[in-house]
Amino acid sequence: MKKILFLAMVALMVAVLAACGSDTEETEEGTAGAEQQTITFGVTPWTSTVPPTKIAGLILQDMGYEVVETNADAGSVYTGLSRGDLDVFMDAWVPMHQNYLDKYEGDIESTSVSYPEAETGWTVPTYMEDINSLEDLEGREGEFDNEFYGIEAGAGATIESDEIIEAYGFDMTQVSSSEGGMLAQAQKLMAQEEPVIFYGWRPHTMFNKFDLKVLTNEEGFFETSSVEVITNTELKDNAPEAYEFLSNWSISLDDVEEMIVKIEEGGEPEEVAQEWIDNNQDKVDEMTGE
The missing domain is CATH 3.40.190.10 (Periplasmic binding protein-like II)
Incomplete structure (x- = not known):
């Protein structure tokens, strides 16, 4: 009788261990196959x-x-x-x-x-009727206080704008700022219809709020x-x-x-x-x- 009870207990322990092993395998498989949530x-x-x-x-x-x-x-x-x-x-x-x-x-x-x-690129207000391309800026940088207003440092547009200044030999410095800071400065100057040039792009409400134009160029900068x-x-x-x-x-x-x-x-x-x-x-x- 004792032998039978012993064998029964052994069988029960084996079953429990097997079940635990099965649960572990299922858990591991489930974890391995889990999708990022x-x-x-x-x-x-x-x-x-x-x-x-x-x-x-x-x-x-x-x-x-x-x-x-x-x-x-x-x-x-x-x-x-x-x-x-x-x-x-x-x-x-x-x-x-x-x-x-x-x-x-x-x-x-x-x-x-x-x-x-x-559309994206260097942008001016439409009241600057004789400035329609980057080439039109040559020799006239002083009208803009030798400043181009851009967005934050590290952005692709900021890097490309520096390349434009170098390629054309413009006597200009890029003033990097946040989008809001750039537009605040541009808006301040446009309110007085003063010369200003800054980075513009669509989609953006700047083209809804102001009469603007993106300058063309012959060097392939700021492609669509x-x-x-x-x-x-x-x-x-x-x-x-x-x-x-x-x-x-x-x-x-x-x-x-x-x-x-x-x-x-x-x-x-x-x-x-x-x-x-x-x-x-x-x-x-x-x-x-x-």
């Missing part, structure tokens, strides 16, 4: 970055992901993407940002195009940009559903500009983004594959 966006201090980021974030939340935003300048965003600290950047300007794509090749990739043919979504190369495997959605992403320049205006007029960014989603559900379904 948090998507981190890099957000530059540009008004054009906000609407696409908010829309994509809300859609990903509806898909079951947690969304985190990290504010940084462009250079830091690309560095974060390359290290895997960030997953997505919704506002890459190509070819302006091509240097970053080349630098971090293999760690980041262009996943989709938000909208093509975004394609605005693209950049992801780190691990996202495709770590969060395939999120990656698939982002690979189908697109939005019109006019829609982005309209949302920027609403936000600048006091609209909450999330509410403006949700309004776009509600009004474009067919497009959202197409991007999410539903």
Whole structure:
């Protein structure tokens, strides 16, 4: 009888251990196959970055992901993407940002195009009727107090603007600032109809609020940009559903500009983004594959 009880106890222990082993294997397999649940966006201090980021974030939340935003300048965003600290950047300007794509090749990739043919470059008010190209500035730098107003240091536009100054031999200094600081200075001078030259781009409300023109040039600077979504190369495997959605992403320049205006007029960014989603559900379904 004792022998039978002993054998029964041994059998029970073996069964328990086997069950524990099975649970461990299932847990390990489940962990190995788990999908990344948090998507981190890099957000530059540009008004054009906000609407696409908010829309994509809300859609990903509806898909079951947690969304985190990290504010940084462009250079830091690309560095974060390359290290895997960030997953997505919704506002890459190509070819302006091509240097970053080349630098971090293999760690980041262009996943989709938000909208093509975004205009960008050195900009003046239209009341400067005889300044229509960069070539028209030669010898007239003093009219602008020898200053060109740009955005933050490290941005692709800032780097290219320095290249323009060097290529043309302009007697000018680039004054780097935030987007808001640059526009405040430009607006102050435009209010007096004084000469001013600064960095402009669409989509942006500056073209809605002021009569502006982007200067042409014969050297190929500031080509028309394609605005693209950049992801780190691990996202495709770590969060395939999120990656698939982002690979189908697109939005019109006019829609982005309209949302920027609403936000600048006091609209909450999330509410403006949700309004776009509600009004474009067919497009959202197409991007999410539903």
